[in-house]
Amino acid sequence: MRQTFPVRLGAAEESLIAQLKAAGADQAAERVTVAGLPTRRVEAYHYTDLKTLLRAIPPLAQAANEASGTALRVPGAYALSIVNGAVLNAATAPEGVKVGKTHGGVLTNRDDVIVSVSNALATETLSLDLKGAIEQVVQIDHRIEGEAGHVADATKIFVADDSSVVVLETFSGSDAAHVGNHATYLALGKNAVVTHVTIDLSGRATSHFATNEYHLADGAQLRTLVIHAGAGLARTHLFPKMEGEGAHADVTGLNLVSDGQHSDITMETQHAVPYTSSQPLFKSITRGRSKSVVQGKLIVARDAQKTDAKFMHQGLMLSDEAEILSKPELEIYADDVVCGHGSTCGKLDEDSLFYLLSRGIPKAEAETILVRGFIAELIDPIEDEALNEALQGIVDGWLLGN
Amino acid sequence: MTTPVLEIRNLHARIEEREILKGVNLVIPQGEVHAIMGRNGSGKSTLSYVLAGKEDYEVTEGEILLNGENILEMEPHERAAAGLFLAFQYPIEIPGVATMTFLKAAINAQRKARGEGELTTPEFMRAVKEAGAQLNVDSDMLKRPLNVGFSGGEKKRAEIMQMALLKPSLAVLDETDSGLDIDALQVVSKGVNALRDGKRSMLVITHYQRLLNHIVPDVVHVFSDGRIVESGDKDLALQLEAKGYADYDGQAA
């Protein structure tokens, strides 16, 4: 049942409605007018109340005059840039990588404001067709530059049957009150093996939203790693869909949150056919007065027998004031499945710490070793050495307070 | 006379308001191996933790001198760099931390604290290989996360291997024999004996005499209710084995 009385609209909603109308997206504008930004009463936004957290939507970003350069350089990677929503021409693409530009949104429509705004406002779309065993990491470097701006950019990636690739998306830019709305649609062909790493390194003043939609054909193997380590408010919404027998997804993510930050990873995985599996594993590390949210929903269709899926969230609190919130949900319509969820939360283990100290390792270094150990499960499977090192660098930098 | 490696004077310590160590006095001269025997719960592990500087314990009285220097104010890692090593009764499993990474961090941290340069990777690898060979610690074990999935024997061998790498002036071995079968006991004892060089001192804690057939102590102390109640030569261990600890009950009260 939908409430019918009108909601009171704030400044953020007013700007958003105007932007949607100007883009000719009347339906999306109407939806925001009627419902407003989602509050805690909307299930999927229960812990990330956008009405409270998102007080303003800046004007749509103009083309950038200057760009700051990538926030994460990975030696050997082939890098493309999307600056303020515009796809920049890049160096010659490696073999098997076809770069193109199209128009419009890339996400499947659903009742979600971030998704509908993305589909309404994304204009230039980066399209990548990937084929064969691609050795080079393909990096898409998203940046929002200049004064505070609202950016909706979109990327559509097709990975051909039997192909393999590592796609890295980085998000950064000037430290202004940007609102970034980034959409990625990634389709994996039969037996494709894909690693998709997305890292938010935006400035603290920025609000970062990303929606990643995955479609896995027979035998496709996906590993995702979302890292939130920048924006004051960050939310990544993951929609993996297992559409072919034998498909498997390791859906992983890491919220690194410091004082004043709010990071949210929300996942909704659909097992649509029999014999698919997924292993969602998320970790949160918090310090100061901060909030980390991880929500994970597993939906198993009626004939998706033999589904094997387990959602796990582990939190590590480096301060007492932080909040780690965890919400697992199972929606299972098949009867012959192995599904589960679990979550844990704690501080650094005192006995482990003492063991390291007793071997002569000073406290700060010992803590770093333990934190690295805590997230090793997420970083270690990233096999590209340069990327692995870059990820480790982000974590180490965060620990040092950057 | 040279300074003893360890001197404990009238050490009292408690945990959560409960006094566990009730006036320990102990002197270990350079190069000597002393054994502490006592029944379960008498406070032996507590003594080892207090020596190593575990935070949970409060020292209410007394002194601990390591090579003449009072270590009570030192942090655990400073004590390690000063030459103290504790082989844990229950070595801690640390998932996600590669054994090699840990060993390198430990060696280099201690070297740095002593103003020595870090080991190069080849130097480090060679040292690990040598120490590992003696204690049957193979490269497969070293590839695993620290102590994770190690059997009881593997854990104890790994502890002694760490000791061989870190070259302490005082090694405290807390029930290194527990959980070991005869073969493992021999490997571990051989490893320990190889580190007896006339200079390094050891404090071997056990409640079975068995270990002391393999690591023959210079002095045996009987520990009861938080302090040393009798000291003697290695024959004291045999007497204890025959008579048990009953004679000492109540003596410490």
Ligand SMILES: Nc1ncnc2c1ncn2[C@@H]1O[C@H](COP(=O)(O)OP(=O)(O)O)[C@@H](O)[C@H]1O
């Ligand atoms: N964390 C603790 N809190 C309270 N009492 C403890 C704690 N740890 C050990 N003790 C108590 O201290 C006493 C000595 O323990 P311990 O030193 O482990 O003895 P041992 O090693 O000789 O078996 C025991 O009675 C034990 O119950």
Ligand SMILES: [Mg+2]
């Ligand atoms: Mg004990």
